[in-house]
Structure formats: structure tokens, C-alpha cells
Amino acid sequence: MPIIEVNGLRKVYGGRAVVDGVAFTVEEGEIFGILGPNGAGKTTTVECVEGLRVPDAGTVRVAGLDPVADRERITRILGAQLQKSELQANLTVREALELYSAFYPEPGGTGGPEGPRNKPDWRDLAERLGLTPKLTTRFAALSGGQKQRLFIALALIGGPRVVVLDELTTGLDPRARRDTWSLIEDVRDSGVTVLLVTHFMEEAQRLCDRIAVISDGRVAALDTPAGLIRRTAGNTVISFTPSRPLDERELADLPEAESVAHQDDRVTIHGSDTTVNAVISLLARAQITAHQLRVADATLDDAFLDLTEKQEA
Numbered sequence: 009m010p011i012i013e014v015n016g017l018r019k020v021y022g023g024r025a026v027v028d029g030v031a032f033t034v035e036e037g038e039i040f041g042i043l044g045p046n047g048a049g050k051t052t053t054v055e056c057v058e059g060l061r062v063p064d065a066g067t068v069r070v071a072g073l074d075p076v077a078d079r080e081r082i083t084r085i086l087g088a089q090l091q092k093s094e095l096q097a098n099l100t101v102r103e104a105l106e107l108y109s110a111f112y113p114e115p116g117g118t119g120g121p122e123g124p125r126n127k128p129d130w131r132d133l134a135e136r137l138g139l140t141p142k143l144t145t146r147f148a149a150l151s152g153g154q155k156q157r158l159f160i161a162l163a164l165i166g167g168p169r170v171v172v173l174d175e176l177t178t179g180l181d182p183r184a185r186r187d188t189w190s191l192i193e194d195v196r197d198s199g200v201t202v203l204l205v206t207h208f209m210e211e212a213q214r215l216c217d218r219i220a221v222i223s224d225g226r227v228a229a230l231d232t233p234a235g236l237i238r239r240t241a242g243n244t245v246i247s248f249t250p251s252r253p254l255d256e257r258e259l260a261d262l263p264e265a266e267s268v269a270h271q272d273d274r275v276t277i278h279g280s281d282t283t284v285n286a287v288i289s290l291l292a293r294a295q296i297t298a299h300q301l302r303v304a305d306a307t308l309d310d311a312f313l314d315l316t317e318k319q320e321a
């Protein structure tokens with residue numbers, strides 16, 4: 009049974025459906041990504057999963073429970089990332105960890121079958137997340153990366169089965185972001201299911217087992233990162249600067265070419281291996297030299313732009 013099931017989810021604000029029929033399921037142990045342009049409805053969707061917003065229609069189940077009706081039991085199953093405003097500036101890391109840990113019953117207590125399976129000792133969590141040297145530091149004095157580590161620790165402090173992380177790495181430098189990725193992988197490897205909202209394609213491509221692309225309140229596509237790339241943007245991106253302009257009709261007729269774009273003198277073609285061969289033959293026939301010829305695998309960035317452009321069109 010999937011650990012998260014969302015069906016026909018709808019949320020209306022001011023007469024406008026900002027989430028309109030969203031459906032997906034998340035299997036236990038997955039990192040499931042939610043991607044989409046600003047205002048697409050990602051946070052609204054995950055906050056319905058967390059039980060923080062009440063859907064206008066549709067159903068949400070987390071481990072078989074309704075996040076709104078079963079709010080109390082859900083808080084023992086699902087760990088949510090706090091927003092910055094939810095922690096007092098003068099609280100130390102130790103105080104925050106102790107305080108939040110005290111919210112959750114001890115294992116073997118009254119938690120029942122859905123209670124904390126393995127509520128961690130907050131000291132172990134602090135150690136795992138590299139926070140031990142910072143225990144006496146006040147929240148306001150932590151760096152962005154340290155704050156994010158603390159948010160991950162607090163999200164995990166009740167020993168949840170599911171953790172929801174919304175734009176966790178926004179504002180982090182590249183090293184802190186990569187460190188956070190390793191942490192999220194560790195979390196998944198420890199058996200926790202991760203629901204991850206992100207704007208970073210590289211992050212989604214590296215971390216997520218599957219991704220739902222949400223655009224304009226609907227699921228535009230749902231697949232593995234590789235699957236999204238394959239079925240949208242074409243597998244291969246060919247780019248070069250021709251020594252003289254190419255015949256547009258010949259470019260448009262290239263086999264399996266999904267798109268041809270020009271930026272200044274540079275030509276970029278999304279296609280397949282067959283397209284690569286055809287481009288090279290075309291250039292040879294026309295005796296055109298291709299400067300800085302690059303052939304690369306398409307990325308999730310390409311797929312995302314392709315999918316969300318189609319929605320906006």
C-alpha cells in the first residue's frame with residue numbers, strides 16, 4: 009500500500025482553483041519530488057498532505073489516515089520542516105532539540121502501531137547532522153546551512169515514517185546544498201519516505217526516485233527523472249555555432265528533432281542519436297564547419313521547461 013495517496017485534490021482561493029485535481033501516490037522509502045513554476049500549487053498540495061490546509065475536494069491519505077481528521081496521529085507519522093519564523097531567534101540548538109523532542113512520546117509508550125517506530129535520541133540526531141559543536145549557539149547566529157540542518161533534525165525528531173521538505177536548500181551555497189543532498193539520501197536510506205518540494209532541477213534529478221511536475225494546479229507529468237527527460241525534451245541536446253547560416257528547412261526536417269532554437273549564432277537542437285548523425289551529415293554536405301560542437305544528454309531542466317511551457321501555451 010502506498011504511504012501517501014492523493015486523489016482529485018482541489019483547493020480554491022477567492023473563486024480560483026489553485027490546486028485542481030492533483031493525484032499521485034508515494035511508495036514507502038521513496039524520495040518523491042514536486043516541481044513546478046512559482047504559484048503552481050506545490051506548497052498548497054504538500055500542506056494538504058501535512059493536514060495544515062483543508063482540501064475543498066478530493067482525498068488525502070498518509071499511512072491510511074486522513075491528515076485533517078486524524079491530525080494527532082498524523083503528527084507522529086509525518087515530520088514537517090518548520091519555517092524560519094517558527095523558531096525563536098534566541099533559542100539555542102540544544103533547547104530547540106530538547107523542546108521538540110519532548111513533544112513526542114517515547115517508543116513503547118502510548119503511540120500505538122503508528123506511533124514513533126524508533127524515536128531517535130536528539131543527541132544522536134545532532135551528531136548525525138553535524139550540530140554537536142553548535143548545541144549552545146542561538147538560532148539567529150547559525151549560518152543558512154546550519155539552520156537547514158537543524159530543520160532537518162527537528163523534522164526527524166519524532167522518528168517519522170514520512171518527512172516533508174519544502175524548498176529546503178533555497179539560499180544555500182553550492183557546498184551546503186550538496187551536503188544537504190547527502191543528508192536527505194541518508195534519511196531515505198534509514199527507511200524514511202521523503203516528499204520534497206524544490207526549484208532546483210539538479211537536486212531533483214540527483215535525489216528523486218519519481219517526480220510530479222505541477223503546473224497551474226494540475227499534475228503535468230509524473231515519472232522518474234530519466235522518464236521525464238525521455239518523454240519530453242528528447243534524449244540528446246546538440247549545439248554548435250555554424251561557420252555560415254544553415255538552411256532553416258533542412259534543420260526543421262532533421263529526423264527525430266523535437267525542437268530547433270537559435271541564440272545569437274548558436275543553434276541548439278533537441279533530438280536523438282539519429283539526429284546527431286543527420287546533423288553531422290547535413291553539415292558535411294553543406295561544407296559548414298561546426299564550431300564548439302557539443303552533444304550532451306538532455307537534463308531535467310530541459311524537460312521541465314518543455315513541460316511547463318506546454319502547460320502555459
Ligand SMILES: Nc1ncnc2c1ncn2[C@@H]1O[C@H](COP(=O)(O)OP(=O)(O)OP(=O)(O)O)[C@@H](O)[C@H]1O
Pocket residue numbers: 021022026044045046047048049050051052053
Ligand atoms: N492562503 C491563501 N490565500 C489565497 N491565495 C493563496 C493562499 N495560499 C496560496 N495562495 C495562492 O495559491 C497559488 C498557489 O500557491 P502555492 O504557494 O501553493 O504555490 P507554489 O507552487 O508553492 O509556489 P512557489 O514556488 O512560489 O512557492 C498562488 O497563486 C498563491 O498566491
